Amino acid sequence: MAWSFHKRIKIIPGVHLNFSKSGISTSIGVKGASMTFGKSGTYLNTSVPLLNISSRHKLSGLNTTPDIYDHVEQIEISENIFSADVHEITSQNMAGIKEAILLAQQQRKELKVDLLKIQAALATSKMKLILSYVLLYGLIYKSISKDIRLNIQAQKEVIKQTTELIGNCFVKLDLEFDPEIREKYDSLVKAFGNLTTSHKIWDVTNAHFQDRVAARSSASTIVSKRDVRFSFRSLVEIRSDFEALYFENANGADLYFYPSFIVMYANKKDFAIIGLDEINIQQSYVRFTETGTVPRDSKVIDKTWAKVNKNGTPDKRFKGNYQIPIAKYGQIKLRTDTGLNEEYEFSNYEFTEAFGQTFRDYQTTVKYR
Structure with missing residues (x-):
């Protein structure tokens, strides 16, 4: 049985700041999606790539007297x-950075949901493999157990990829100073x-x-x-x-x-x-x-x-x-x-x-x- 998967668009944002005597220029985004603003105005350029992934204060010492x-x-x-x-x-001119942070948060949230679903699918596949041997049909019809093992291998790889994507869901702040x-x-x-x-x-x-x-x-x-x-x-x-x-x-x-x-x-x-x-x-x-x-x-x-x-x-x-x-x-x-x-x-x-x-x-x- 083939394990289905689909494509989801993911944009991991970044912020690049260039500090020079003429002021600060800022660009927001990654390859395919970016926003730039500075002294001359704000510009947006988009061309979104596809990433293939499987299915998816503490307060202390309070003074009680004035x-x-x-x-x-x-x-x-x-x-x-x-x-x-x-x-x-x-x-107003910092709204782009805030949106980049919110986007990273949303991506992390969605990917965590994906990860739970993939982990559940992996657990199900492992149980099917065990049952195929317990009930003997996996030994008789070897193609069945082979397909299940292929699914398990694919699911493990997707779990690895998804975990890496979750770890990369943050705003990367790159700075260049005069x-x-x-x-x-x-x-x-x-x-x-x-x-x-x-x-x-x-x-x-x-x-x-x-x-x-x-x-x-x-x-x-x-x-x-x-x-x-x-x-x-x-x-x-x-x-x-x-x-x-x-x-x-x-x-x-x-x-x-x-x-x-x-x-x-x-x-x-x-x-x-x-x-x-x-x-x-x-x-x-x-x-x-x-x-x-x-x-x-x-x-x-x-x-x-x-x-x-x-x-x-x-x-x-x-x-x-x-x-x-x-x-x-x-x-x-x-x-x-x-x-x-x-x-x-x-x-x-x-x-x-x-x-x-x-x-x-x-x-x-x-x-x-």
């Missing part, structure tokens, strides 16, 4: 600090590596002003924040020789910084692609009234009292009034016009400052013109 700012300058604060829905944030741009990107990666070693990294999720006089406090702003992790980590959907700069997000989708875009990733269906040129990064510092333990890599730049008078002296009406250190923490804010709104603090101010400077330097160099 933390306190003591800013040198007044800052603008929103009650809750979080980004818009990821479906609203994708940059030497000057590569040097700046390497500096950014090094600065980020240092930033990840900060003893404490916090995602600021809420902030509001308080009446310092009424509270008898030196702090003008109360914030809520959570411990998060920064690291080098890449998405399963994207493979590249360059790992992404990973920003954990305590109250939303995590951020993955690639050389020309950011993936804001909640899950396989809910993610956004944001062009690096659209990111507004603000790096500064905060004077933080630290009621807990000062991180080992932070600097104490001043002291205050748990209860203070308007002029900063200790309020003697409160028994057991004690001094509180004021630490200097680094701060990074990320904004876009489409709705990205994230704020982080770091115990190591020097590493924060270095990262902010190298990020802006790299961003300016590769920004679309």
